[in-house]
Amino acid sequence: MQLIRKYNTAAPRYTSYPTVPYWDESSFDIDTWKQTLLQSFRASNEKEGISIYIHLPYCEQLCTYCGCNKHITVNHAVEAPYIQSLLNEWKLYLELFKERPRIKELHLGGGTPTFFSPESLHQLLSGLYLHADLLPDATLSFEGHPNNTTTEHMLTLYNLGFRRMSLGIQDFDIRVQDIINRIQPYETVEQVTAAARKIGYTSINYDLVYGLPLQTMASVGDTISKVMQLRPDRISFYSYAHVPWVKGVGQRRYAEDDLPKDEEKRALYELGKTMFAENGYTEIGMDHFALPHDSLFEACNQGSLHRNFMGYTDHHTTLMIGLGASSIGDSWYAYAQNEKRIALWQQLVNSGQFPVVRGHILDAEDLFLRRHIHQLMCGFKTSWNQYSEETHVIAESIERLEELEKDGLVDITADSVTVTEKGKPFIRNICMAFDARLWKKLPQSQLFSTAI
Template structure:
């Protein structure tokens, strides 16, 4: 069961019926992890996290791949009303220097248990807005990380960029610091939409920055888009898509806006009557699929598109795709060390998340403690289901024998209920199930989160607890 031919550049764009889009217009996890972060518990704390670090150091029960690092920079100068990230709005840039001092303490505490000389093949700076930091602070941050870790040549080193906070000269600094991948937050090019979400950035500014990035030799440039924002319509979004095709980034992340003002205070500034109806959102999604695939983009899976020549699309075709808290990746399943307030990491068979407020983060580090607030040690069943879900999300197929050999189970009796549930999806042409395994079809790739949800034990037992974004 090979998925290498699925959604290659030579395959005609898939036509998805409005009825099928409507049927799967439901909320579900993004599966950057399994179990998902809403299942983490406070019973898992600093002591448990330290134990996992020391186990990696000793090579006990961990995969000794190079590390992946995530560094969360929470600050932003201005508030985007749609934002659901953990961020701090401030124009006081001196707060960045203070934050980096505490971040250094956190790294030192991790290294004390992890050991020096750890190799890193992935780095991602997220936020907030990492480019809130000054040039000198970015230099200090990278110098600090390089003192404590060994960065491999040819690794993936990325940073999220707010176009309003950088110039071509700043992009040149990022290249000199070793970043080889950029992600620009665009969301929408329409002025009325930008005004409605309080994020004004002229299209010409983004085009100039992307052109400068190409001249500087960045290996991959990503653009984030959101559909379902206030003042958007299928017609206005078509105009944004046309500009994105002209911009031609290597990768495009296309997210559905989830309006949850009761959970995310900034969204209370968005008037519900300004939001497009569900039928318009589905029309925007269908339009994006049609326009982007006709322009030569490959649907990598779950909101992500990439040019056929991009490493992500190549990894997809070759069956080498992986997934972590930063999304799809070409790197092996690394242990992920998460640094900074609210960040989430994975080491061995455990997940951990830092405290979510600066006050608590600084206080714990002042005490010489790692700022872990909660986490999870995966059970045997979690590990089995994780293997199945990640195989579906990344490779588009599951071979029964490989799961059986890896986890010493008999797949069909173990997942009898799930296989029965898949029969309906098979009838709809989303999956093909035979005696050897499960294959996500070309059509099914657009609903892969829904396929993965079938194997999520936590959703089976508690469907109403977590609130997730729409799966398409």
């Protein structure tokens, strides 16, 4: 418990390095971003293919815990113009590349992708495929809300190549569901899961969240027991990020006193981790658990686990294109984020402009540290050449890790750092030791959620 109190500080989740608050926007420009896109595309399209993330931001109601970029509406007339704008944005990338992209990975995120009708999703994806090739082993996945993911949705996407789906469960306790405004009965989740398996989906993920308001050891234990009855192939067990200063009115629906405190919140995670292990799930990276037959488990065992703005994936791609309002693209050498406001994003795209409004060009030190943070997040270990040009950066990182080594969280050698079993829950703190940009300019206010 002392370690929890000691290390429960604000820390990034490291879906990128540098993290978004530390992007150097002053040195970013769209022409350099395009150059890095072409560099990555030419090097990787034939070799490994590319990844595409499509942000579908609409939801019919506000889930108060949610930290995603979303737009609440029950007006489905927004679907057609948004789909057309996505295809217009895709056309901008096609014109830049001047050859057919080969798609290795594609993910529909949100918002709520299943807010869109099956017909709208078919129009989007068939338009996307018209000028691209799906690799034979491409991984296609989508996020679905159990309450509005229909059999027709699943059949349509299955026929378009999708074999993975992720359902946002969060918690089955009705008290918790009520306060986070996410009512979905167990029976609904059971029906959607059974239908997906009957159709042929081979990997079903459940998103669960610990640290939500009103959660207790008993309620979380009951939720996980119900999840074990349905036995998803993967489980994402996320720490609730309470950031009302960022996410505003939704997360102010409840008070700090409604949230499990540090030690209690950590106990919820340990309960989940124990129950998952007892039921055959293995911990994969941070927050993720998988059964032995799942590709995420296989990628972890083979050392090919990858992490980007979509989270953990079982494929490494150098280039990830982000389509849609607020989406982030990653050329490995640079990041770029689209305009968040839907109307302005559409205006830019429909006038033939890349809708990028900010980004970061990685320098040599960024690329060096990105590799180490990525290796820690994906394999709990990183190593380096003792005589590299970045020796001073490593020395500074090791100095920051010494306290964590005293606490038994890492093992340090002359050319490597390995996270211990005891240290895995503190992986965000460990990666912070390599975050040179953060240490050069420590935040004056809280930017990130707490690590535990």
